[in-house]
Amino acid sequence: MLVDVAKRDKLPTVFLENGTLTDADLVKVTDAASSTGQPIRAVLDRLGLVPQKEWARASAAQFGFTLVTLDDIPERLPQDPRLSEEYLRRNAIVPIEISPSQAYIAVADPFDEDAITALEMIFGSDLKLAVGTDRDIELAMARSEVAAEADASTGSTIVSPKMDGLDLDTDKLTELANNAPTVRYLEGLFDNAVERRATDIHLEPSKTSARVRLRVDGELVEVSAPEKAIYEGVISRLKILAGMDISERRLPQDGRIQQRLAGRDIDMRVASAPMIHGETIVLRLLDNHEGLSTLPDLKLPAHVEKRIGAAIKQPNGLILVTGPTGSGKTTTLHAAMNALNETRRKIVTIENPVEIQTPGLQQIEVNPELGWTFAAALRTVLRHDPDVIMVGEIRDSETAELAVRAAMTGHLVFSTLHTNTASDAATRMIDLGVPEYLIRSVVRLVAAQRLVRRVCPDCAAPIDLKAHPKTRDLFAKLDQRTGGQTDPATWNLVNAVGCDNCNQTGFRGRLALFEAMEPDELFTPQGSDAARQLQTMGSEGVRMIAKGHTTMEEVMRILGVRYF
Numbered sequence: 001m002l003v004d005v006a007k008r009d010k011l012p013t014v015f016l017e018n019g020t021l022t023d024a025d026l027v028k029v030t031d032a033a034s035s036t037g038q039p040i041r042a043v044l045d046r047l048g049l050v051p052q053k054e055w056a057r058a059s060a061a062q063f064g065f066t067l068v069t070l071d072d073i074p075e076r077l078p079q080d081p082r083l084s085e086e087y088l089r090r091n092a093i094v095p096i097e098i099s100p101s102q103a104y105i106a107v108a109d110p111f112d113e114d115a116i117t118a119l120e121m122i123f124g125s126d127l128k129l130a131v132g133t134d135r136d137i138e139l140a141m142a143r144s145e146v147a148a149e150a151d152a153s154t155g156s157t158i159v160s161p162k163m164d165g166l167d168l169d170t171d172k173l174t175e176l177a178n179n180a181p182t183v184r185y186l187e188g189l190f191d192n193a194v195e196r197r198a199t200d201i202h203l204e205p206s207k208t209s210a211r212v213r214l215r216v217d218g219e220l221v222e223v224s225a226p227e228k229a230i231y232e233g234v235i236s237r238l239k240i241l242a243g244m245d246i247s248e249r250r251l252p253q254d255g256r257i258q259q260r261l262a263g264r265d266i267d268m269r270v271a272s273a274p275m276i277h278g279e280t281i282v283l284r285l286l287d288n289h290e291g292l293s294t295l296p297d298l299k300l301p302a303h304v305e306k307r308i309g310a311a312i313k314q315p316n317g318l319i320l321v322t323g324p325t326g327s328g329k330t331t332t333l334h335a336a337m338n339a340l341n342e343t344r345r346k347i348v349t350i351e352n353p354v355e356i357q358t359p360g361l362q363q364i365e366v367n368p369e370l371g372w373t374f375a376a377a378l379r380t381v382l383r384h385d386p387d388v389i390m391v392g393e394i395r396d397s398e399t400a401e402l403a404v405r406a407a408m409t410g411h412l413v414f415s416t417l418h419t420n421t422a423s424d425a426a427t428r429m430i431d432l433g434v435p436e437y438l439i440r441s442v443v444r445l446v447a448a449q450r451l452v453r454r455v456c457p458d459c460a461a462p463i464d465l466k467a468h469p470k471t472r473d474l475f476a477k478l479d480q481r482t483g484g485q486t487d488p489a490t491w492n493l494v495n496a497v498g499c500d501n502c503n504q505t506g507f508r509g510r511l512a513l514f515e516a517m518e519p520d521e522l523f524t525p526q527g528s529d530a531a532r533q534l535q536t537m538g539s540e541g542v543r544m545i546a547k548g549h550t551t552m553e554e555v556m557r558i559l560g561v562r563y564f
Helices: 023-036 040-046 052-063 085-091 113-126 134-153 168-177 180-195 228-241 302-312 329-340 374-381 397-408 424-431 436-442 469-481 530-535 537-546 552-559
Strands: 093-098 103-107 127-131 200-205 210-216 219-223 253-261 264-275 278-287 317-322 347-351 362-365 388-391 412-417 443-455 507-517
Touching (some): 023 040, 040 052, 085 093, 085 134, 085 253, 093 134, 103 113, 113 127, 134 180, 134 228, 168 228, 180 228, 180 253, 180 264, 200 228, 228 264, 302 329, 302 443, 302 507, 317 397, 329 347, 329 388, 329 412, 347 374, 397 412, 397 436, 443 537, 469 537, 507 537, 507 552, 537 552
Parallel strands (some): 317 443, 347 362, 347 388, 388 412
Antiparallel strands (some): 200 278, 210 219, 443 507
């Protein structure tokens, strides 16, 4: 297999020369780096081919640079106005010493010609380079940020708490937040969360210990927790990184953290709340390297794709997406926005919070505590000549009225409702004060969706239906209730077993189940149209089960019995 010479030049040649990597490995790694946006060194580490420390050691040897660790980097990093924090984080660069005669700087990737050239242009012959791992550089920057916060709180001088009026307890929390065990625990927790594709991290105190769980594919999975002795330090460090007040432990707070993990920029929404045994924190992880979803990416059923495609081509009207929290409504709405995102259209989104940042869209984040509600923002947006408006959620009568009015006055409006089915949307809108005749007039489409876990392809075990007649009979009943849509000769039911690739859960990733209804169908009794039975979330679930993409237990867990 031929390998591009340029690709060889992006990693230490020793790994090819000593057989650690083969040409096939290199092709696999470079393809993965290209598709995920991660640097090659991060992919090598994630796949277990070359650990970060080995990469750094070999890179330093190949270039004749010094290898540095976290202990070699000062707690307070030197500052230079020519090196912005954003630039340093993006390129995994950390200054160790900057003086009139020398600029001593560590880089994670000495093969990055653009970054090295930029440093040479800034510092010229005074530049001296070293190599460090991504983790050590990230930790050094986080540690320096915490130290800067502490210095700002104490007036940048070491004085007695009694002299500067600072609460001694706050000093102790800051010290715990900066302790090595605290830093190491959070480093490992973040790496674990990103590796397992977690969407949320939950840290929960109890009387004698603490519990930490990750939400993976919609389910909470317990992971190792910090010792109770450092739990307060972990919470304090998270609050400092999120710009929250570590001395306030009686009221809930919100904040945001930006971290570069495994070569990717991860935004974290942080929410704290007081509990009887201490503070709990939940972090929502938003991966900026996942890319923008498109409608084809959602793999919509043909009938749903056709209806959504027709609805978004309308010049005006209201399109609603329903489902519970965490069912993927925001992803679907942004995929639709992506399809409409052209220079000739002005698209404004109103969200709480903005989870997916999309170039070309004007995105507003509401703040109800300041009176900046969905309704207030929508009223303002209507004076800014929009073509398309996305309202994150219709939750009150005022927002519902304004959304309908906007749809009636020439705007295409997208929004969400927290209802179980598409047909429930009409009832909910009527409850919010929208007359039935207006719903029939302005609504173009109502789509409902759920997310079910996908069976891990590496450990899925086919079910012998001849040997398990009860399973066959149960699935046959589900199939009959949704219109008898599948051929028994093609049934490929599977069990979720569990393996190392899916963390022993039996599932990896999720699939979306969709249904879509037009205005007239919203007011037609469910089940009166036999053809509609083939186009519900239940029927989609049956098709997924028959193909072996998920299990009966998973679909029943998510949808319940009312869909069959």
